[in-house]
Every structure is written in C-alpha cells, then in structure tokens.
Amino acid sequence: MQLEVVGLGGAGCRLADAIRAAEPADHPFLTDVFAFDTDEASLQGTVIPESHRAKYGQGTALEESAGLEGDLEQGFESGQNVVDDLLAVRERSGSTAPDAVLVTVGLGGTTGGPTAPALVAALQRAVDAPVYVLATLPADREFDPDVVAADRGPHAGMTATTESDEPPRPAAASHAIRTLEALEGVASAIMLFDNETWLRPGETVADARNRSNRELATRVAAIFAGGDGESTGAVAQNVIDASDIERILGTESAVVSLGYGEQAVETTSSRFGLGLLPTEREVETSEAVSAVETVVRKGIRGKLSLECDPETAERGLLIVGGPPAWLNRQAIAEGRRTLQSTVGGTGVLGGDAPRSNGETVFAAVVLAGVESGRLEELRALAD
Numbered sequence: 001m002q003l004e005v006v007g008l009g010g011a012g013c014r015l016a017d018a019i020r021a022a023e024p025a026d027h028p029f030l031t032d033v034f035a036f037d038t039d040e041a042s043l044q045g046t047v048i049p050e051s052h053r054a055k056y057g058q059g060t061a062l063e064e065s066a067g068l069e070g071d072l073e074q075g076f077e078s079g080q081n082v083v084d085d086l087l088a089v090r091e092r093s094g095s096t097a098p099d100a101v102l103v104t105v106g107l108g109g110t111t112g113g114p115t116a117p118a119l120v121a122a123l124q125r126a127v128d129a130p131v132y133v134l135a136t137l138p139a140d141r142e143f144d145p146d147v148v149a150a151d152r153g154p155h156a157g158m159t160a161t162t163e164s165d166e167p168p169r170p171a172a173a174s175h176a177i178r179t180l181e182a183l184e185g186v187a188s189a190i191m192l193f194d195n196e197t198w199l200r201p202g203e204t205v206a207d208a209r210n211r212s213n214r215e216l217a218t219r220v221a222a223i224f225a226g227g228d229g230e231s232t233g234a235v236a237q238n239v240i241d242a243s244d245i246e247r248i249l250g251t252e253s254a255v256v257s258l259g260y261g262e263q264a265v266e267t268t269s270s271r272f273g274l275g276l277l278p279t280e281r282e283v284e285t286s287e288a289v290s291a292v293e294t295v296v297r298k299g300i301r302g303k304l305s306l307e308c309d310p311e312t313a314e315r316g317l318l319i320v321g322g323p324p325a326w327l328n329r330q331a332i333a334e335g336r337r338t339l340q341s342t343v344g345g346t347g348v349l350g351g352d353a354p355r356s357n358g359e360t361v362f363a364a365v366v367l368a369g370v371e372s373g374r375l376e377e378l379r380a381l382a383d
C-alpha cells in the first residue's frame, strides 16, 4: 500500500526519518514524508528534503518552552492556527494520493502534541483516506523526580546534568493524556509506543531514541510495506492491502499496540571449498515451521509497543514475511489461528510478505482496540 507520513515536532520528525530509513528498497511503500517542527536545528537534522519540511508556529505557545508547564489549551489553539499553512506545504509539494496518512508525534512536548489534533482533523477533511496516528508516550523519568533521583543517588534532583539528560517535563503525563483525548474521534486509529518500556536501566529517552525509533520503524515498515508482488516473481499467497489494514485498525480511534518478532535465517549454502559460488539453500520443512512459530510467538507474546494484555484486543492482524522458501503455509495459517484464539474476536486477518532478498523471517502483529494498564496509570497521574 501507499503511505504518506507526516512528522510533527522533534519526536515525530525523527520517527518520520526512521520510517524512511526502514523502507525496504525492493518494497517501497511511502509516497511522501513530511517533517514539521518549530525547531530549525531539529528539521536540519532530518534527511527529509527541504520541499517536504516546514518550520512553523514562530512566536506562539508551540515554540515557547514555557508551554511545557503552560496552558495546553493555548497550544491546541495555536495548533489550530497553523494547520492551513502546513496543509499548504503538503499541497505545494504535489503530494500523491496515498492509501493512508500516518501522523507521527511524541506526546508530552510543546510542539507536536498540541498541533496533532487540529492537523489530523484537517487531513481527514483534505485526504480521501484514513489518517492514523503513531504516538509515543513519555517515560516516567521525564515527569517523576523520584525516578531520576533513584538513578543518580540521594542528592540528585530533577535537573538536567549531562548532555544526554533532557529538561524535565513535569506536565508530560497530563499533556499526553489530554492530547490523546483530543485525538479521540479525530484519528482513525492511534498506535502507541511507550518510551518507558523501551528504556534500559539508567537510560534517558534521548539515549534510547535511535534504538527505539528503529524498533518502531521496523514494525511500521513490516505492516505497511505488505505483501505486494515482487519484480523477482515471489508472490504473496495472502496479500494484506490498504483496505485490510483499515478493517483492522478501524475508523474509531482505537488504541493500537504493535508486536514484532524476527529470526535470522541462512539463505545460501556456501560451497567455496568445492570452488563453487554460494547457492540457494534447501530449507527443511521442520526448520521453516519452527522459524515461523518462533517469530509468531515473539510477535504476540514478546515486547509490545504499548504493554497490554493481547486478550483485550478487539481485532488483530498477523503478517509473516521473509525469504519465500521459509514461509511455510501451514505454520502461517496456524499462527493466524493462534492470534485468533488470543484475540477472541472474529476480526483477525493474516497475510504473508515474501522478501526474496530477505535474511530474516519476521512476524508483525497489530492488536487493535486494546486496553492498557499503562494508559490507566497515566490517566490517574493526569487527574
């Protein structure tokens, strides 16, 4: 399918960059990628071409750090005032009609979050396609002085002391929840990534962000690059297209968590000893089945982008990809049945994504309409 990505604010632009970097050369799925931020330096740091970048919100609450503690309503209002300019950048670039738009944003900051609800609403009116949101949730250490103090010892406070430290954002949790509320009924679906779960001990979000963004971009690419045919001739048995994705993500701002599992596989057997070039390796059925089972298990039961109980999902999607010889049909069908029995509902779709040049077998899992304890926790804090 053809996806347009719009990055908003620091996190959103970095995520848009990471998604671009994760686009498989033999399976392009991106139409246009935009980066919109109040911070020129951060825009310059992206690989997104100038025609697709815009600095916005000068002199408004979106630009002032005071907005971190300030009135989020004022931020939403400023967001409303800039969307026409942002849509104009999109139109000027001659953006091609996508099957869906994905707005990427970090919740809890001053720029991206406050702009997101108005921009998503405007895109829904301007584009004849669903507008999904991919948003990060803030980590505890950004708003909880106790977490930072515990890391630094008894005399530490909530002051940035090293280069990788971020300025404290005490209001991040409540801003994130209030922005999510503002996106409800506006975004077609909201995929969440909880920074808290992806930090290693002692790490800040800034320390972890390149790794986190790569993780998330890999999931996005696995889902949206889908299983369209390849020039090399490998054809998916079950192609997941834009309407399948729309059926699973829905149109009613469902909260979505993304799972992923992968396993490296040997695709060639080397016979250098015999003076021959490496040839395609024969794959035993049992090893293909085992690889698919392993990645499906990791995809459903491994670390999710938003921690939740997969059983609470209303709908699910499983895409198993990799070198064609490894995509065992029975194992993929069994994986889909596993997801179906996990999710409980009837809204489960499965597909395959042959990658002739791939060196891993992977499973991407979409859990839509989930309930999450983490969101409850942040809601309680916001109250």
Ligand SMILES: Nc1nc2c(ncn2[C@@H]2O[C@H](COP(=O)(O)OP(=O)(O)OP(=O)(O)O)[C@@H](O)[C@H]2O)c(=O)[nH]1
Pocket: 008, 009, 010, 011, 012, 014, 015, 062, 063, 065, 068, 105, 106, 107, 108, 109, 110, 111, 112, 113, 136, 137, 138, 139, 142, 169, 172, 193, 195, 205, 209, 210, 212, 213
């Ligand atoms: N996963 C991930 N999360 C990020 C990244 N950068 C920031 N975040 C998270 O997103 C939140 C918002 O940060 P930014 O997007 O930089 O903020 P902004 O909206 O540009 O506004 P400012 O407050 O001016 O920085 C932070 O509180 C972090 O939780 C990133 O590159 N990756």
